[in-house]
Amino acid sequence: MHSLKRLWAWFDDITGTSKALGPPLTHPVPEAKKSRWFYVLGSATLAAFLVQVVTGIALSSSYVPSSGQAYESLHFITGENLGRILRGMHYYGSNAMIILIGLHAIRVYLMAAYKYPRQVNWLSGVVLLLGTLLMAFTGQILRWDQGGFWTAVVGAEQAGRAPLIGNWLGHFILAGATPGGATLSRFFAAHVFFIPAVLFTFIAVHLYLVLHNGISEPPKAGRPVVVRTYKHWYHSLMEREGVPFWPDAAWRDLFFGCVVVLVIFILAVTLGPPEIGKPPDPTIIQASPRPDWEFLWYFALLSLIPHWSENFVMVAVPAIFIVFLIALPLVGGKGERSPLRRPWSIVLVIFLVGGIGYYWHQGVLAPWSPRMDAPPLPESVVGVSSGPIAVGAKVFYDKGCEFCHLVSGYGGIRGPDLSDAGDRLTRAEMVTRIFSGATNMPSYSNNLTSDDLNALLDFLQSRHRAYKYKISPPPGAVSQVVR
Ligand code: HEC
Incomplete structure (x- = not known):
């Protein structure tokens, strides 16, 4: 014990570890009595991201990103016990990350934590949200089965509708005029190099800003953010009521993060990774490519809206959404934070979640496409x-x-x-x-x-409406069913 302490003292002396880690770990955070558990969603997203990094690196060491071999190599990975679990964890990890980042964003939006001085926290979070969605999109294409292949095609077609740059964008996504080997290389590079580099950078920025500005205090109706006085007020609040992040609040983050990782692992072991569809064959034009569930609602939306509005919905709706996210902290950077004083924020969240839920359900039913897996009638x-x-x-x-x-x-x-x-x-x-x-x-x-x-x-x-009123005859009687 004593020698361990001496080892640590020696290490700390020459590396400055405790000086570097001490202040961030023990910085004061608000003692949020009622909403404590809402504050773990961000760190849980980070936990899911770390699962993605670890399992992703492991997968990339066996995956062959070439159109001839990608499919085979995934089958090989899935055939191995460890590979199956890794693929499963990578899949459920991505699901977890999307759900958690969505909940985190909704929490921050409802509590208006994007207001002064945390506007740039929010903007860096917007980059992380979009980057996460891009990761999910590029990732499912790496499966390079029918579903992944056609998802790439549909994605490129959608991008192609953008005004002015559409054509160029479509070419850029497919790395050519038609999908092929170059497309897969492009998606692979995006999925393992470009987007992760952006994510790592912005996670660093995001965390630095969280430390720099402090965790937002729970909002209270009638206590607006006033730019001139906020910082001073926040510091005195922390001096009076703040608790050190470690260990008072951090244990909750750690606990919830571990639960997330455990759930991902259990799902991977029990349910296994998603099935790999048939190998892609550009000559079979699949009537209805079905993307993974994250994007299913969007595909359903596009299939169900009237034809004339397609261009608008494909290009304008995502554009409006992104502009809204960026404008939000710039336009609404001060004033009331409590959702009770911002009822529209609640309406908007219900509308958004309800709409996505509705179209997602439609996507699962897929009324526009034949159901090839219907079982024979019993x-x-x-x-x-x-x-x-x-x-x-x-x-x-x-x-x-x-x-x-x-x-x-x-x-x-x-x-x-x-x-x-x-x-x-x-x-x-x-x-x-x-x-x-x-x-x-x-x-x-x-x-x-x-x-x-x-x-x-x-x-x-012989198909008839079920009898409206069915009088079941007593056993043994001559049956006299009223029709
Ligand atoms: C690709 C999908 C599809 C397949 C396969 C299909 N149908 Fe249809 N069926 C439809 C559609 C859509 C309609 C409605 C057509 C309309 O009214 O314009 C329809 C209409 C009908 C109708 C009239 C129903 C009514 O209420 O008016 C009957 C009967 C029918 N189909 C029987 C069959 C039989 C029997 C088969 C197999 C031999 C079959 N269908 C295969 C899509 C299909």
Whole structure:
């Protein structure tokens, strides 16, 4: 023990460690009685970022960023136990980082901690937020499967709509006119060199400014920020009520950070990394590329808005969002901080979170795209296990009708629900529709044998609305169901 102390004294003497680390660790922070746990979101984002750095470096030592080998190398990594966990941690780590940075930004916005003197803290945070989103976007493309490939294409197409620089930007993203090996190299370089360099730099700036300006005190209605007096007031507040960051507040950051890392690890071990889709094949134009969930809501939004507004939504909405983030601390740098005195901030957050949630849900349902993974109808829905109706149900699945049509909750929702088709359509009407197709339904005139067609019609004619009132007969009685 004694010699350890002497070793430390020697080390500290020649490196100045305690002099360098002491003041930042023990700087006073506000003793926020009610909102203490809200203050851990930033450090938790940092914890998730560190997970990304460590697992990312490990992954990059086996990943081959070439269009010929990327796919194979990811399969190889996923086949190894350690590789599987690393890929999983990198994936859930990115999810965690996005969720945490989002919550952190919302917290800071609601408490208006971006006001004087912390405007530049906020602006550096905006860079970190956008950088994090770019990391998520470039990262999923490195999977270089169908999904990743088409996400790159869609991203470039979107950028291509920007006025004036659109064409150049699209070329810049794809590193050429069409996606290929150079595209992958470009995304790899962005994902492991350029964007991380920006993130590291701005994290340093962000943390330095947090120390320089101090952690914001919890807002109070009727106590506006006055530029002339704020700093003086804050310092005397810290002298009176501040507590040293270490250990009084830091343990909460440490504890929550560890929980975040643990959750990431557990998810990686139990759920594993996201599946790698089919290898990219530029000749298959996937009808609906599905990005990872972070961007799913945005894709859903673009699929659902009317065609004429696409250009506007693709270019103007992100632009407005970014301008808002930058203008916020510059325009609203002083005055009331409490959300109670800034009710619009609450409305805006609810609107934003609600909107993203709604379009995300739409994206999960993806009503515009056939659901290729719908399972065959179970017997409980079909009603019988053999005979023409059962054969028809199988044809309904085998010919892909079920990808677009819902029957008793099974199947896609591209076309109308056919759960009660027997009540609504005659056999002849069905034949017409099946033979002639429609705007969004292929024609099956050359594609069904007459046996298949008859079985299919038997099945569809057997689909009826669930009885509104069902009187179940007593056991043994002759069944008399009212229809
Ligand atoms: C790619 C998606 C898709 C596939 C696959 C598909 N349909 Fe359709 N179906 C639609 C759409 C969309 C409509 C609505 C067309 C319209 O009214 O403009 C429709 C309409 C219908 C209708 C009329 C429904 C009504 O309420 O008016 C029937 C019946 C039907 N389809 C049966 C089938 C059968 C049987 C199959 C398989 C052999 C099939 N569909 C395959 C998309 C599809």
